[in-house]
Amino acid sequence: MDERLIxxxxxxxxxxxxxxxxxxxxxxxxxxxxxxxxxxxxxxxxQETMVKAIEKFSLYNSQKAKFxxxxxxxxxxxxxxxxxKIKREKKYIEEDCLKLEMREPFDEHDDSWDRxxxxxxxxxxxxxFPLILKHYYGYSLEEIASLMSIPLGTVKSRIHxxxxxxxxxxx
Amino acid sequence: xxxxxxxxxxxxxKESLDILDNCVKVNVPDFAQFTQLVAQVEDKKRHRMNxxxxxxxxLAVILLxxxxxxxxxxxxxxxxxQIAALAFLPVGLFMWSRxxxxxxxNL
Numbered sequence: 001m002d003e004r005l006i007x008x009x010x011x012x013x014x015x016x017x018x019x020x021x022x023x024x025x026x027x028x029x030x031x032x033x034x035x036x037x038x039x040x041x042x043x044x045x046x047q048e049t050m051v052k053a054i055e056k057f058s059l060y061n062s063q064k065a066k067f068x069x070x071x072x073x074x075x076x077x078x079x080x081x082x083x084x085k086i087k088r089e090k091k092y093i094e095e096d097c098l099k100l101e102m103r104e105p106f107d108e109h110d111d112s113w114d115r116x117x118x119x120x121x122x123x124x125x126x127x128x129f130p131l132i133l134k135h136y137y138g139y140s141l142e143e144i145a146s147l148m149s150i151p152l153g154t155v156k157s158r159i160h161x162x163x164x165x166x167x168x169x170x171x
Numbered sequence: 172x173x174x175x176x177x178x179x180x181x182x183x184x185k186e187s188l189d190i191l192d193n194c195v196k197v198n199v200p201d202f203a204q205f206t207q208l209v210a211q212v213e214d215k216k217r218h219r220m221n222x223x224x225x226x227x228x229x230l231a232v233i234l235l236x237x238x239x240x241x242x243x244x245x246x247x248x249x250x251x252x253q254i255a256a257l258a259f260l261p262v263g264l265f266m267w268s269r270x271x272x273x274x275x276x277n278l
Contacts, residue, residue, distance in 0.1 A: 021209070022199070022202050026199060030192050034188050050208060051212055054208070094238070112183065116184060117191070135184060138186070166180050167177060
């Protein structure tokens with residue numbers, strides 16, 4: 001399905017490209033919400049990812065990676081840019097707003113889930129990002145260091161401290 | 172003991188993120204909005220390319236006019252501009268391709 005759409009989109013069929021993006025929207029959103037833990041920010045970044053994908057579609061090589069993987073790599077770069085921006089502007093997300101947004105769509109979940117999500121939400125984003133990349137997506141420390149353009153030691157300590165904080169808060 | 176505690180924490184994080192992944196409600200926009208977005212971005216892209224091409228043409232005409240003038244008046248200026256243009260060509264192409272591939276071609 002994807003291959004046919006990619007071929008059509010490559011020929012300039014705008015409907016095929018729109019269909020490709022429509023079908024991969026959920027994957028990108030779910031990837032981003034794990035890092036941002038904020039629905040609005042994740043939606044904005046997903047939208048930005050879609051725009052970037054349309055602009056750069058001519059550079060996509062289906063031999064190199066799946067379309068969804070390519071979109072994820074764009075989303076990842078957008079999130080890294082966002083991390084740099086909030087660091088520079090020292091802009092913080094209001095926690096209350098974040099909690100409300102997170103809890104709104106969930107009906108059935110136990111207390112421990114709430115607690116873990118709360119602790120994760122309280123972690124600084126520059127620690128949450130490497131923690132999830134390492135322990136949820138299985139990235140190597142070197143890959144994370146290269147992605148975030150920070151030294152390997154910083155990655156190690158951020159992940160270690162993040163796990164320690166989560167553990168302490170959950171005890 | 173410490174390692175086991177850490178593993179348990181990591182497991183809890185993984186499970187919580189799995190729940191988030193499975194339960195989060197995604198508001199996927201209508202397909203029509205995607206079609207509209209693609210058309211808009213493509214339009215902007217075309218407009219930007221036209222602008223770049225126009226700018227390129229203007230610069231080329233200015234340079235050629237200057238070269239035409241230099242060809243009859245100063246051989247040194249003429250040759251200097253020729254060499255500069257030749258040297259700039261690969262550098263310009265390299266910078267342009269880097270700009271185009273920026274942030275996306277990292278797979």
